[in-house]
Amino acid sequence: MGNVLILxxxxxxxxxxxTFEMLAAASGVARDLGGEVVVLLxxxxxxxxxxxxxxxxxxxxxxxxxxxxxxNAEKYQLVLGAAIDAYKPSxxxxxxxxxxxxxxxxLAVEKDLPFVADVIGLAVEGGVLKATRQLYSGKVNxxxxxxxxxxxxxxxxxxxxxxxxxxxxxxxxxIECPLKEDIAYRQFxxxxxxxxxxxxxxxxxxxxxxxxxLREEKNMPLVEELAAxxxxxxxxxxxxxxxxxxxHDRQVGTSGxxxxxxxxxxxxxxGAFQHxxxxxxxxxxxxxxxxxxxxxxxxxxxxxxxxxxxxxxKLTEKLKELKG
Amino acid sequence: xxxFVCIKYVPDTSEAVVKINAGGTAVDSSRFSFxxxxxxxxxxxxxxxxxxxxxxxxxxxxxxxxxSEVMIRMALAKGCDDAIRIEDERIALYDPLMVAKTLAxxxxxxxxxxxxxxxxxxxxxxxxTGVALAEYLGVPHAAMVKKVEMLDxxxxxxxxxxxxxxxxxxxxLPAVLTIQTGINEPRYAPIRGIxxxxxxELKLVNLDDLGLAASExxxxxxxxxxxxxxxxEVASTAEVIEGSDADEKAEKLASILVKGGLV
Ligand SMILES: Cc1cc2nc3c(=O)[nH]c(=O)nc-3n(C[C@H](O)[C@H](O)[C@H](O)COP(=O)(O)OP(=O)(O)OC[C@H]3O[C@@H](n4cnc5c(N)ncnc54)[C@H](O)[C@@H]3O)c2cc1C
Numbered sequence: 032m033g034n035v036l037i038l039x040x041x042x043x044x045x046x047x048x049x050t051f052e053m054l055a056a057a058s059g060v061a062r063d064l065g066g067e068v069v070v071l072l073x074x075x076x077x078x079x080x081x082x083x084x085x086x087x088x089x090x091x092x093x094x095x096x097x098x099x100x101x102x103n104a105e106k107y108q109l110v111l112g113a114a115i116d117a118y119k120p121s122x123x124x125x126x127x128x129x130x131x132x133x134x135x136x137x138l139a140v141e142k143d144l145p146f147v148a149d150v151i152g153l154a155v156e157g158g159v160l161k162a163t164r165q166l167y168s169g170k171v172n173x174x175x176x177x178x179x180x181x182x183x184x185x186x187x188x189x190x191x192x193x194x195x196x197x198x199x200x201x202x203x204x205x206i207e208c209p210l211k212e213d214i215a216y217r218q219f220x221x222x223x224x225x226x227x228x229x230x231x232x233x234x235x236x237x238x239x240x241x242x243x244x245l246r247e248e249k250n251m252p253l254v255e256e257l258a259a260x261x262x263x264x265x266x267x268x269x270x271x272x273x274x275x276x277x278x279h280d281r282q283v284g285t286s287g288x289x290x291x292x293x294x295x296x297x298x299x300x301x302g303a304f305q306h307x308x309x310x311x312x313x314x315x316x317x318x319x320x321x322x323x324x325x326x327x328x329x330x331x332x333x334x335x336x337x338x339x340x341x342x343x344x345k346l347t348e349k350l351k352e353l354k355g
Numbered sequence: 356x357x358x359f360v361c362i363k364y365v366p367d368t369s370e371a372v373v374k375i376n377a378g379g380t381a382v383d384s385s386r387f388s389f390x391x392x393x394x395x396x397x398x399x400x401x402x403x404x405x406x407x408x409x410x411x412x413x414x415x416x417x418x419x420x421x422x423s424e425v426m427i428r429m430a431l432a433k434g435c436d437d438a439i440r441i442e443d444e445r446i447a448l449y450d451p452l453m454v455a456k457t458l459a460x461x462x463x464x465x466x467x468x469x470x471x472x473x474x475x476x477x478x479x480x481x482x483x484t485g486v487a488l489a490e491y492l493g494v495p496h497a498a499m500v501k502k503v504e505m506l507d508x509x510x511x512x513x514x515x516x517x518x519x520x521x522x523x524x525x526x527x528l529p530a531v532l533t534i535q536t537g538i539n540e541p542r543y544a545p546i547r548g549i550x551x552x553x554x555x556e557l558k559l560v561n562l563d564d565l566g567l568a569a570s571e572x573x574x575x576x577x578x579x580x581x582x583x584x585x586x587x588e589v590a591s592t593a594e595v596i597e598g599s600d601a602d603e604k605a606e607k608l609a610s611i612l613v614k615g616g617l618v
Binding site: 042047102103104105127128129130132133134135136137139140141143144145146147148149161165166167168169170171172173174175176177178180215216217218219220221222223224225226237243261262269270272273275279280282285286287288289293294301315317318321322324325326328329331332333334335336337338341342343345346349350352353354 | 366368369370371372373375382393451452455474477478479480481482483484485486487489490491495496497498499511513514515516517518519520521522523524525526527536537540577578579580581582583584585586587589590591592593594595596600601602604605606608609610611612613615617618
């Protein structure tokens with residue numbers, strides 16, 4: 032009782048960072064609940080991964096079976112469900128990731144668990160487990176309490192918690208795979224790597240990033256001219272890519288690229304966490320947005336609150352003049 | 356091919372000042388403009404594309420207020436065939452599992468091949484409703500779908516993972532897919548379609564009509580309690596460039612960038 036069970040996340044042979052971030056998030060909760068942190072690691076050929084996670088001083092329950100070679104939400108749901116039945120953790124943590132969002136809501140329904148998605152904070156107050164999450168793309172926070180239950184379930188936002196240094200001293204225990212044969216109703220086929228484009232924006236020194244605030248494709252020359260004057264490459268938010276203004280390889284964020292330029296000029300981008308995850312490593316961030324409450328300003332060094340359609344042409348003109 | 360597409364009427368808060376009521380229990384949405392959720396718009400398009408290719412019908416399903424009928428009619432104008440609007444104050448809308456259970460109540464007992472939803476609602480960003488709905492319906496699912504190909508008795512999809520990596524998988528039908536933005540190019544409703552949409556059936560139902568007891572989907576059924584909403588304190592350290600107009604701000608920024616050696 033009081034234990035926190037984390038579903039480890041890995042893909043193509045590597046543990047994903049969210050696993051270590053969940054370990055950091057779990058330690059305080061486990062202490063307050065009077066339990067310990069246990070990690071469930073399903074997959075195939077897991078010895079290295081198990082050792083890497085155990086180094087965080089936790090017990091790793093390994094379910095190593097060729098049937099689990101690639102992530103499959105339906106199979107992983109069976110494995111995690113069986114572990115919940117066997118170990119009765121007070122809290123189960125899954126990443127709010129492409130894997131986690133494909134699995135956790137169905138598990139919550141199947142096992143009738145109190146469930147909160149995309150959690151950025153967790154606390155135990157007076158014996159009650161509470162989670163913090165965000166609404167309206169980060170403009171509002173919500174505090175949600177779990178009604179008393181044997182097991183609660185959360186998905187944890189990426190980069191919301193900072194991974195700690197591994198202290199060493201954990202243990203690995205192999206457990207049996209509850210799945211005995213393959214399932215027909217959902218079958219993994221293959222991975223297809225993202226396309227490679229003409230410019231690798233992960234290597235760019237200066238990036239001009241454009242978002243939905245540009246309104247229309249016919250306004251693209253505004254940012255193209257700005258980029259040309261300062262020898263920047265162009266990139267954008269998912270909204271800009273979805274609209275077809277830029278190819279997918281220019282998308283910055285969780286489902287696009289992670290960039291770390293010296294200067295990132297965000298034009299008409301709101302700053303959703305999926306976008307910020309891809310650009311917060313930039314040395315200097317300039318944001319131009321007419322909404323003073325836009326979350327992008329929380330990661331910006333310089334801010335202009337105004338209409339980009341007016342600011343950008345003037346900025347281009349002045350930069351041209353100054354750079355002669 | 357029988358498809359349901361679930362859509363949500365959401366406020367556009369990307370440029371709006373968001374205020375919380377005094378009790379900290381609700382967002383004051385009186386001055387927001389509402390429209391179809393971004394990802395749901397792509398789901399509607401995908402449903403219509405599938406119908407155009409494979410035949411069949413598409414039923415729109417939405418939980419929402421009377422005003423959302425404008426959005427529903429727009430989906431009908433784009434080629435969906437009929438619609439069900441669920442309105443009932445008793446549903447615990449803050450809990451995606453209760454929303455999913457309600458939607459399942461409207462679908463269960465009918466023949467269907469596919470249910471499409473958006474992968475995320477832009478207002479509360481749970482990314483949970485579609486996947487929970489699949490479990491309530493007892494059918495397989497895939498979340499964050501960026502490509503759909505109908506096969507015989509199966510559907511082949513590509514799920515978009517981190518970094519743009521695609522996971523290709525096959526599901527047996529019937530199945531639920533949560534659709535990611537960018538999967539297609541949502542069409543504009545043709546004028547003819549808009550006229551035709553006025554004559555298509557749009558049924559209004561409540562929990563009783565769906566055969567659901569309030570105690571299955573209300574705040575007593577929900578296992579979570581929304582305790583409070585608040586505006587997060589932000590530790591923005593950004594230097595806000597002031598000026599009497601956009602020109603002055605732009606000029607100041609240009610100097611800062613050049614003097615600071617940033618460009
Ligand atoms: C699974 C998943 C993965 C995702 N991955 C990514 C990702 O990799 N990258 C990504 O970017 N997003 C991603 N998203 C989407 C993300 O949630 C946001 O929807 C997206 O980032 C919004 O893009 P935006 O900022 O351009 O648009 P919006 O949020 O619509 O913001 C537009 C901004 O422009 C401003 N604006 C409008 N007009 C003007 C004007 N005239 N002058 C100045 N400012 C103006 C507005 O105030 C607003 O802040 C993902 C979402 C999901 C569900």
